[in-house]
Amino acid sequence: xxxxxxxxxxxxxxxxxxxxxxxxxxxxxxxxxxxxxxxxxxxxxxxxxxxxxxxxxxxxxxxxxxxxxxxxxxxxxxxxxxxxxxxxxxxxxxxxxxxxxxxxxxxxxxxxxxxxxxxxxxxxxxxxxxxxxxxxxxxxxxxxxxxxxxxxxxxxxxxxxxxxxxxxxxxxxxxxxxxxxxxxxxxxxxxxxxxxxxxxxxxxxxxxxxxxxxxxxxxxxxx
Numbered sequence: 647x648x649x650x651x652x653x654x655x656x657x658x659x660x661x662x663x664x665x666x667x668x669x670x671x672x673x674x675x676x677x678x679x680x681x682x683x684x685x686x687x688x689x690x691x692x693x694x695x696x697x698x699x700x701x702x703x704x705x706x707x708x709x710x711x712x713x714x715x716x717x718x719x720x721x722x723x724x725x726x727x728x729x730x731x732x733x734x735x736x737x738x739x740x741x742x743x744x745x746x747x748x749x750x751x752x753x754x755x756x757x758x759x760x761x762x763x764x765x766x767x768x769x770x771x772x773x774x775x776x777x778x779x780x781x782x783x784x785x786x787x788x789x790x791x792x793x794x795x796x797x798x799x800x801x802x803x804x805x806x807x808x809x810x811x812x813x814x815x816x817x818x819x820x821x822x823x824x825x826x827x828x829x830x831x832x833x834x835x836x837x838x839x840x841x842x843x844x845x846x847x848x849x850x851x852x853x854x855x856x857x858x859x860x861x862x863x864x865x866x867x868x869x
Contacts, residue, residue, distance in 0.1 A: 650675050650865035659684035659709045667731050667812045675862040676729040680720045682707060688715040688806070694823050695784065696703060697834045704854075707830055711804035713817055719829040726849075727819050728858040733813040736868045742814075746807055747775075747792040753816050754793030757803055759822040760860035761795065764853045770796050781838040785829065787821075788844050789841055800845035814829065821848045822859060 650673040655662060662678045663686070680836065684707040685696050696708045706719075720727060730753060732740075742749040754771040761769050772794050782789025787801050795803035804819045824846040830837045849857070 648843075649859075649863040650740050650861075650868070652677060652862040655679070657683055658682060659675055659686055659707060661712050662727075663709055667733075667810065667815050670731050670733055670812065672733065673736055673865045673868045674731045675750055675858050675865070677858045678727050678729070678733060680722055680725075680727070683719070683721045684709050685829075686718045686720060687709050688713070688717065689808075690714055691717065691783075693726065694834055697762070697832055700832050704832065711806070711808075711814075711817060713808050715804070715807040716782055716784050717790065717829065718786045718804065718808070718819060719832065720819075721825070721828075724821060724823040726822065726854045726857060728818050728861065730816040730818065730861065731800070731813060732816070732865075732868065734811065737814050740868060744809070746809065749814060750791065750793030750805055752793070752805055753818075753842070754795055754805060757793075757795055757805070757818065757866040759864045761803075761853075763860040763863070764856040766797075766853055767850065768797055768804065772796065778830065779844060781843060782828045784833060784838055785826075785843060787824075787846050788807065788838070799847035802847040802849070818861075820854055821846060822851055823847055 652675045654677045656679045687710045758769045777790040780790050806817045807817045826840045
């Protein structure tokens, strides 16, 4: 069976978040390289969660995604960000229906398979309810949601999801370099103490950049 299509884009985080999945007729992986730093707020966070002055001074764009969770800092060369788009007929064919949690775990297992294919062993897919911390509402990678992938070093792959009539859009991120101090300075008070944030695992560049293609191959089962 053919792999899902892998498409690459470069540009601003706001432009990519604004892309619609309407008209997508087959499973696809969208890989996006940010050309400027961005602080991406979760759909439930107010704009005031970002310190506008600190972001402006640092040249960081403030963007809101349409899926839940806390803030994510995207800086060029430090993160691999890819979306997995699954049209509604394929969601139904996979037996996932409207169960958001189950579909997150399903995708997490495909991502774990892809990680193994690029040489990353020892991963675990969280198959349970959201694990919240004192700061997970502010910092996305401080919590652990269904389907998200961890290693012994900490959370490795963050996943959020948005459903529309057209299908499911899973937004995934893995870090090459984790900079919690830089993220915290961009948030409005009360800012999380860096020492209180959960550890985050990172990937070597070669494995991180190979991951989206491996995920596309793992999605061949949907065709």
